[in-house]
Amino acid sequence: MAYLSLSNVSKVFGTTTAVEDFNLEVEKGEFVSFLGPSGCGKTTTLRMIGGFEMPTTGVITLDTEDITYQSPNQRNVGMVFQSYALFPNMTIGQNISFGLQARKTPEKEIKKKVDEMLGLVHLEKHIHKYPYQLSGGQQQRIALARALAINPRVLLLDEPLSALDAKIRVELRLEIRRIQQTMGITTIYVTHDQEEALMLSDRVVVMSQGRMEQIGTPAEIYNYPSTEFVAQFVGQLNILPVTQVNKKDGTCVLAGQQVKFDQSFERSISETPRLAIRPEEIQIGIGEGRNTLKGRVETVMFLGAVVRLRVDLGGVMLSADLFNERNITLPRAGDEVVISFPEHSCWLI
Amino acid sequence: MKRRSIWSWLWIVIGMLYFILPLYSTFDFSLRAKKGVLSFLAYQRVFEDPNFWSTIKFSLVIAIFTIIVSILLVVPTAYWIRLRLPKLRVLVEFISMLPFVVPAIVLVFGLIRVFSGAPFFLTNTYFGTYVLLVAGYVVLALPFVFRSVDTGLAAIDVQSLTEAAQSLGANWPTIIFKVIFPNLRVAIMSSAFLTLATVIGEYTIASFLVGIKSFGPYMSLIGQNKTYESSSLAIISFMITWAFMGMIQLFNRGKADTSALAGAR
Ligand SMILES: Nc1ncnc2c1ncn2[C@@H]1O[C@H](COP(=O)(O)OP(=O)(O)O)[C@@H](O)[C@H]1O
Ligand SMILES: [Mg+2]
Numbered sequence: 001m002a003y004l005s006l007s008n009v010s011k012v013f014g015t016t017t018a019v020e021d022f023n024l025e026v027e028k029g030e031f032v033s034f035l036g037p038s039g040c041g042k043t044t045t046l047r048m049i050g051g052f053e054m055p056t057t058g059v060i061t062l063d064t065e066d067i068t069y070q071s072p073n074q075r076n077v078g079m080v081f082q083s084y085a086l087f088p089n090m091t092i093g094q095n096i097s098f099g100l101q102a103r104k105t106p107e108k109e110i111k112k113k114v115d116e117m118l119g120l121v122h123l124e125k126h127i128h129k130y131p132y133q134l135s136g137g138q139q140q141r142i143a144l145a146r147a148l149a150i151n152p153r154v155l156l157l158d159e160p161l162s163a164l165d166a167k168i169r170v171e172l173r174l175e176i177r178r179i180q181q182t183m184g185i186t187t188i189y190v191t192h193d194q195e196e197a198l199m200l201s202d203r204v205v206v207m208s209q210g211r212m213e214q215i216g217t218p219a220e221i222y223n224y225p226s227t228e229f230v231a232q233f234v235g236q237l238n239i240l241p242v243t244q245v246n247k248k249d250g251t252c253v254l255a256g257q258q259v260k261f262d263q264s265f266e267r268s269i270s271e272t273p274r275l276a277i278r279p280e281e282i283q284i285g286i287g288e289g290r291n292t293l294k295g296r297v298e299t300v301m302f303l304g305a306v307v308r309l310r311v312d313l314g315g316v317m318l319s320a321d322l323f324n325e326r327n328i329t330l331p332r333a334g335d336e337v338v339i340s341f342p343e344h345s346c347w348l349i
Numbered sequence: 350m351k352r353r354s355i356w357s358w359l360w361i362v363i364g365m366l367y368f369i370l371p372l373y374s375t376f377d378f379s380l381r382a383k384k385g386v387l388s389f390l391a392y393q394r395v396f397e398d399p400n401f402w403s404t405i406k407f408s409l410v411i412a413i414f415t416i417i418v419s420i421l422l423v424v425p426t427a428y429w430i431r432l433r434l435p436k437l438r439v440l441v442e443f444i445s446m447l448p449f450v451v452p453a454i455v456l457v458f459g460l461i462r463v464f465s466g467a468p469f470f471l472t473n474t475y476f477g478t479y480v481l482l483v484a485g486y487v488v489l490a491l492p493f494v495f496r497s498v499d500t501g502l503a504a505i506d507v508q509s510l511t512e513a514a515q516s517l518g519a520n521w522p523t524i525i526f527k528v529i530f531p532n533l534r535v536a537i538m539s540s541a542f543l544t545l546a547t548v549i550g551e552y553t554i555a556s557f558l559v560g561i562k563s564f565g566p567y568m569s570l571i572g573q574n575k576t577y578e579s580s581s582l583a584i585i586s587f588m589i590t591w592a593f594m595g596m597i598q599l600f601n602r603g604k605a606d607t608s609a610l611a612g613a614r
Pocket of ligand 1: 013016017018036037040041042043044045
């Protein structure tokens with residue numbers, strides 16, 4: 001049995017179903033993210049694991065113990081909030097020792113643990129300061145240290161980086177991953193930021209409207225999205241109308257030109273399937289064993305690492321991302337171009 | 350711009366005069382106990398009166414009990430409402446305002462009617478009467494105690510702090526006394542001083558329940574019988590109130606940076 005498991009968990013608030021039939025098994029030491037747009041039920045699911053909401057149906061077990069209705073202060077689960085939620089009346093040291101004092105840990109051990117935790121987040125010299133004297137990023141590190149000080153069975157983080165600016169956010173997420181790996185702590189991480197989820201996680205749960213859309217490794221989620229929602233939400237995706245679909249041969253016609261697609265990965269549920277392809281799969285120029293199409297460049301956007309083109313394939317618009325190089329020769333708007341992409345890179349949706 | 354500031358100054362001056370003139374004339378009058386010269390004779394007489402000291406001591410003790418009871422009643426209530434019953438907040442706020450609408454005389458008659466008979470018989474003993482007095486004052490203090498505590502709670506992220514504490518293993522008493530109370534220091538202190546100022550000068554409830562034992566009725570008695578002493582007593586009670594108000598300011602200022610932190614993030 002998995003270390004943490006949620007079976008058939010749902011949560012209804014009045015008339016809104018926040019979470020529906022949620023099933024998840026998390027192994028010890030695993031880092032799992034809940035990814036999805038705002039309002040899809042990520043926080044509610046996390047709060048049920050933390051004990052702050054009771055599931056309407058379903059069972060949650062942790063380390064073979066049924067914790068579904070256990071109160072939060074009995075669960076030994078660490079929690080990190082978007083708003084840091086440090087106790088304003090206590091110093092950093094007192095904040096970190098709070099959980100240990102609640103457990104009646106001997107003073108000596110508390111002191112040792114506080115020092116250890118402050119070392120872990122590199123904030124040793126701030127032990128006597130108050131939270132308001134620290135920057136947002138530092139406060140969140142302290143919140144992390146406070147949550148970890150109690151040796152929680154699971155660490156829960158609810159959009160912990162959303163209130164920070166971009167640079168700190170990137171810094172701190174590396175830090176979170178490092179700490180998680182050193183301590184080998186089972187972690188559930190809620191975010192609406194796909195980059196965060198893909199970078200940090202062993203597995204990602206993509207959610208939409210209270211339901212789990214897909215669960216898988218970051219590469220699985222990105223390369224083999226099992227629903228249109230996942231495909232659209234994670235990364236960029238071209239979804240193009242096609243005709244004369246022949247599923248047996250794996251061919252269809254896109255803007256009057258024949259295209260081969262990946263037959264083995266079909267996720268279309270509608271009557272009129274469409275062709276899905278990531279912009280970064282597309283190249284300018286012809287290639288061996290690739291689908292090749294003619295088009296005209298509409299716009300060219302230089303984004304730094306990538307250059308994004310909008311190409312008109314004759315009534316069908318397509319985004320193509322080219323990797324930048326110093327000696328790149330950019331096409332210009334109005335240029336007639338030939339684009340190509342591997343046959344296995346596109347699929348029906 | 351300039352015009353505007355002249356006008357605002359004028360209003361400030363008018364306001365000050367409205368406030369200060371009566372006070373000044375009372376003060377001036379209180380100094381005229383000795384014919385022909387200005388002296389502090391009236392003050393001396395007040396301070397020499399043992400009843401002054403005994404009544405003020407009595408009212409202080411009652412005030413302190415009132416403060417303790419109302420804080421212990423209001424803080425957990427307001428906290429719980431913010432945390433779990435936000436829809437009830439408007440209703441509770443309305444109820445807490447009732448003492449502004451219900452005259453004290455009605456309140457004290459109600460209290461006596463209900464609690465002096467069976468099965469309570471509270472007014473049969475001194476202790477019971479004091480309990481009733483404190484209870485009446487708790488009700489009187491409710492509007493500003495609730496307001497100030499509720500505002501204090503609004504400045505902290507009650508839900509996140511509570512959940513953080515819970516996830517760290519804290520039980521309710523720990524959360525309330527180690528997390529909530531300390532973060533409401535300013536609110537509690539200012540409502541405490543306001544309560545103190547109110548209770549010390551309160552007349553209606555005190556005169557019906559304990560009469561001349563407490564400071565309010567004592568002041569009133571002096572006012573009826575001794576001309577100069579009553580003015581000096583008025584000034585003294587003003588000073589006491591102001592001292593409390595000053596202490597509120599002091600507390601607020603001293604904790605200004607801490608309350609800023611509670612507001613931030
Ligand atoms: N306490 C609550 N009462 C009523 N509805 C709620 C409550 N908490 C969440 N919801 C609703 O449940 C849905 C999921 O919310 P939430 O889990 O916070 O989403 P997310 O964290 O993914 O943004 C939303 O529609 C939200 O309005
Ligand atoms: Mg959320």
